[in-house]
Amino acid sequence: xxxxxxxxxxxxxxxxxxxxxxxxxxxxxxxxxxxxxxxxxxxxxxxxxxxxxxxxxxxxxxxxxxxxxxxxxxxxxxxxxxxxxxxxxxxxxxxxxxxxxxxxxxxxxxxxxxx
Amino acid sequence: xxxxxxxxxxxxxxxxxxxxxxxxxxxxxxxxxxxxxxxxxxxxxxxxxxxxxxxxxxxxxxxxxxxxxxxxxxxxxxxxxxxxxxxxxxxxxxxxxxxxxxxxxxxxxxx
Numbered sequence: 001x002x003x004x005x006x007x008x009x010x011x012x013x014x015x016x017x018x019x020x021x022x023x024x025x026x027x028x029x030x031x032x033x034x035x036x037x038x039x040x041x042x043x044x045x046x047x048x049x050x051x052x053x054x055x056x057x058x059x060x061x062x063x064x065x066x067x068x069x070x071x072x073x074x075x076x077x078x079x080x081x082x083x084x085x086x087x088x089x090x091x092x093x094x095x096x097x098x099x100x101x102x103x104x105x106x107x108x109x110x111x112x113x114x115x
Numbered sequence: 116x117x118x119x120x121x122x123x124x125x126x127x128x129x130x131x132x133x134x135x136x137x138x139x140x141x142x143x144x145x146x147x148x149x150x151x152x153x154x155x156x157x158x159x160x161x162x163x164x165x166x167x168x169x170x171x172x173x174x175x176x177x178x179x180x181x182x183x184x185x186x187x188x189x190x191x192x193x194x195x196x197x198x199x200x201x202x203x204x205x206x207x208x209x210x211x212x213x214x215x216x217x218x219x220x221x222x223x224x225x226x
Contacts, residue, residue: 005196028168031223040221041218041219042216042217042218043203043216044216044217045155045213045214045215048212048213055212056211056212056213058213074216076125090157090158103148103160104136104148104158105160106150106158106215107157108156108157108191109157
């Protein structure tokens with residue numbers, strides 16, 4: 001199984017809502033990532049988890065809250081988002097984030113619209 | 116900080132023509148990866164180059180890593196409509212393990 005599964009695929013939420021994005025992988029990867037991608041732009045790194053611990057936070061606003069319940073799961077909790085947060089949110093995993101000879105496997109993404 | 120620049124931003128070709136995208140880094144890269152993202156899809160890993168001057172081929176795709184490990188290219192021979200998408204190069208920022216993407220080159224192929 002070389003898949004990274006993300007749910008939901010699409011999400012529309014109001015600025016006062018609380019929602020969560022979910023990501024799952026069963027490849028035994030110990031590094032998991034959240035990326036944000038705006039239209040016609042490259043993916044931008046948000047968070048990196050290594051061995052279930054938050055290793056990197058790229059100065060992401062606190063309205064985005066990541067969580068790694070176990071080695072296979074990664075969540076992104078959303079609260080009080082702004083319309084400019086609308087984007088494709090991509091989850092990725094790799095064997096280890098400090099091993100720079102490893103490819104990243106991306107999920108299909110959650111297309112988020114904030115209204 | 117390290118930046119990865121990619122050109123051109125867009126390329127329209129007739130089916131059967133060749134295509135090349137170039138990636139340049141402001142600093143030496145430990146390695147470089149290439150990803151393809153189809154319209155409406157997610158990035159999919161294509162290849163990784165590690166050695167100075169390395170050349171790798173995948174069918175009609177040829178990847179090169181510069182001698183100074185600061186630039187890379189992807190060349191597609193005789194494009195097909197299935198090659199449509201955005202091609203990203205990506206490099207690691209220093210020794211941080213942060214995978215940073217170039218701006219991408221979007222390829223359109225006219226049948």
